[in-house]
Amino acid sequence: MMGMQDVIDAFDELWLILALAGAGMLFLLIILLIVVLRRVGKSGRMIEPLNRQIGYLDQHVQALSDGQAQLSGGLQTVSQTQTVAQAQLMNTLEQRLAEVQAKMTETLHGGSLRTTRSLTELQERLATMDKAQSNIEKLSSNVLSLQDILSNKQTRGAFGEIQLNDIVSKALPTDSYKLQATLSNGKRADCLIDLPNPPGPIVIDSKFPLEAYESLRNADNDWEMKAAVSAFKTSVKNHIKAISERYIIEGETADGALMFLPSEAVYAELHANFPELVREGFAAHVWIVSPTTCMATLNTMRAILKDARMREQAGA
Structure with missing residues (x-):
């Protein structure tokens, strides 16, 4: 009985071991199944993005195909447009070329006429210039003659008297002045104007300090300028006195x-740079006039003479 019981116990132990082994195997199978399922899930997740990319590529390929078709149509349209534009450009160029040729022909014709007219005018102007040159040469000879006249003191005085006589004769009636009038002191005045009293007859005497003025204008250094200024002042003062x-x-x-003073230049120099001489003339009751101011004074x-005669006629 004990032997049988041992067998039964041994069999139970074997069965228990087998049961435990089977349970372990089942557990391992379950674990392996879980691992396999996880790996299969991961593979599915990896394949899904790949499938999406393949779908995107299909879409891009389709878009490229559509774009190629559109590009082909666009190129055909551009080709047609370019052909039309070239034809229009050629027509425009031909028209412009024809216009330019016509204008060039007209311009050349007009230029020829203008050139002919210009040459004619040039010949006329050259003739005028020749005549002017002749007049300039005559004027130069006259200037040289005038310089010769002014270089001599007596002829220079005569020049001033002639200029004074011309101005007076144009401004006053002939019976209102006397030329080269002799006064009671025996002195002869260049011109005596018969003004009524007051102020009474007034003398105009011509003076021309040309040499002193030319020295003043031609001074090259301070020493010459100082000497010329002194000579000019002395000359004018002597005339005033x-x-x-x-x-x-x-x-x-x-x-x-x-x-x-028969020279506007001398008169201007006197008033611009020697005002003290003008004041000295005022103090001596000698008023300095140039051809312009002399005409205004005359x-x-x-007017004074005219007013006096009108009063005489009214009184008579």
Whole structure:
């Protein structure tokens, strides 16, 4: 009985071992199944993006195919448009070329006419220039003659007197003035204007300090300029003094006289750079005038003479 019981116990132990082994095997199979299922799941997840990319590629391939078709149509349209544009460009160029040729022909014809006219005008102007050159040569000879006249003191004085006579004769009636009039002191005035009292007859005497003025203009250094200034002042002062002493006579002439400078340049130099000489003339009752200011002064005198004669006629 004990032997049988041992067998049964041994068999139970074997069965228990087999059961445990089977359970272990089942557990391992379950684990393997789980691992396999996980790997299969991972493979499925890896294949899914690949499938999506394949789908995207199919779409891009389709889009490229559509784009190629559109490009082919566009190229055909561009080719047709280019052909039309080239034809229009050729027509435009031909028209422009024809217009340019016509304008060039017209311009050349007009240029020929203008050239002919210009040559004619040029010949006329050359003839005028020849005539002007001849006049300039005559004027140059006259200038040289004038320089010769002004270089001599006596002829220079005569030049001033002639210019004064011309101005007076144009401004005043002939019976209102005397040329080269002799005063009671024996002095001879270049011009004596018979103004009514007051102020009475007034003398105009011509003075021309040309040498002193030319020295002033031609001075090259300070020493020459200083000497020229001194000479110019001395010359003008002497003229003022001579006129004041000779031609202002109480009871016979006006209380003043005019010193006529026949050169506007000398007159301008005097007033611009030597105002003290002008003031000295005022103090001596000697008023310095140029050809322009002399004419203005004579016009005033003419008005005075006219007014005096009108009063005489009214009184008569």
